[in-house]
Amino acid sequence: MSEDDDSSGWHLTESDPAVFTLAKEYRELLKALGTPYIVDDLHSLDPDALSALQPIRALIFLFKCLPLAAEEQNCLGGEYDPDFTGFFAHQTVNNACATLAVINALGNIPSLKAHYRLTELLNFTTGMDPQTCGMAIASADWLREAHNDLSPPSTISLDGLGIPKKTEDAYHFIVYLPASGSVYELDGLKPYPVRHGTFEDSDDGWLRKAREVIENRIATYPPSAIEFSLLAVRDDPLLAMNKQLELLREAGSDAAAAEMLLKISDETSRREQWAFENSLRRHNHISLAHATLLALEKAGLLQPAIENARKVMRERAERRRQDGFTGMDED
The missing domain is CATH 3.40.532.10 (Peptidase C12, ubiquitin carboxyl-terminal hydrolase)
Known part of the structure; x- marks a missing residue:
């Protein structure tokens, strides 16, 4: 919960359940x-x-x-x-x-x-x-x-x-x-x-x-x-799953061990994906976009890029009109 008084260096974290997981x-x-x-x-x-x-x-x-x-x-x-x-x-x-x-x-x-x-x-x-x-x-x-x-x-x-x-x-x-x-x-x-x-x-x-x-x-x-x-x-279920895998291997239950290994792999992959998504959410994308626009302008490529984007949008709008869709602006 936050108001306008002192936060003593503690940053506001997103808490709206509609915003993120x-x-x-x-x-x-x-x-x-x-x-x-x-x-x-x-x-x-x-x-x-x-x-x-x-x-x-x-x-x-x-x-x-x-x-x-x-x-x-x-x-x-x-x-x-x-x-x-x-x-x-x-x-x-x-x-x-x-x-x-x-x-x-x-x-x-x-x-x-x-x-x-x-x-x-x-x-x-x-x-x-x-x-x-x-x-x-x-x-x-x-x-x-x-x-x-x-x-x-x-x-x-x-x-x-x-x-x-x-x-x-x-x-x-x-x-x-x-x-x-x-x-x-x-x-x-x-x-x-x-x-x-x-x-x-x-x-x-x-x-x-x-x-x-x-x-x-x-x-x-x-x-x-x-x-x-x-x-x-x-x-953490991953800890119990790894222990179970060791027991299955020691008991020679190869089929059950293979099934458990697949579950461990799925859980590990899901956590890696979550970590990647978290890193993206914390990345300053606006600064990246700003730096990219500055670099394009310095190289004389910004205005051609803008014109090309407008051309692509006009072509896309025309295709949508031909397909019966409306409500898409050209600019």
Whole structure:
């Protein structure tokens, strides 16, 4: 969530679920943090859809902030737990709510394996109050750099042109996770974690309870609203798949090993494609286009290129008219 006050060097990351696939970005962040977890976009809270992703460690809910009644702004059916014994940090700077949600989730995973810097940060904040924890996170230069790597490049500044600023929609990230036999909501803008009640002691017991809480929150939106997204923080399946491959090879199950190897190859290829797409999104294409136009002008090729483009467009428009299409301008 962002406003106009101090962001302390934390860049604004894209959060509108209609703009990009959130999981692609936050997989990169979890990788940078050295954790054995990935993030997947959830398009359904159906039990069958969730079971395919088990074990799920936490759910990160992104929603568009709406003006709610005073009673709805607090806990939406839950109750504050000032005695929460897990990790909880407040959001102390703007633009950091996405990364803060990830840290709040990771900080409550038992026996977390992570990069030494994250481990040291979590150990350092042990016993601190939420506000101080949030300040410690906001002061971590390495974490801020990892967060800023998720931001697209700033290409054009309209400051000083007297153009009225538009009010942008505000989005916010919160976490749902199991702790001490209950489902908790961790929202860095609230004073305490919100306890939403106990759940049945089963693999998907906490998810059933979390699904109920999330559906109640979604019900506060207009029926046609789509301004939210849901992410699942889960164990990286590639690690388990590689272990399974080793076991199959040791057992001499060549057919099963070949099938598993194909699955590993598909998963690896998909991640490489996502990494490539992320690199394109963060590339400054406007600067590239500007440099290309300058080079063409310097070489005396810009005007011929413009004339050729106009010729191609006129020919294309003529073909479309001959085919019965209308509405395409020649220039």
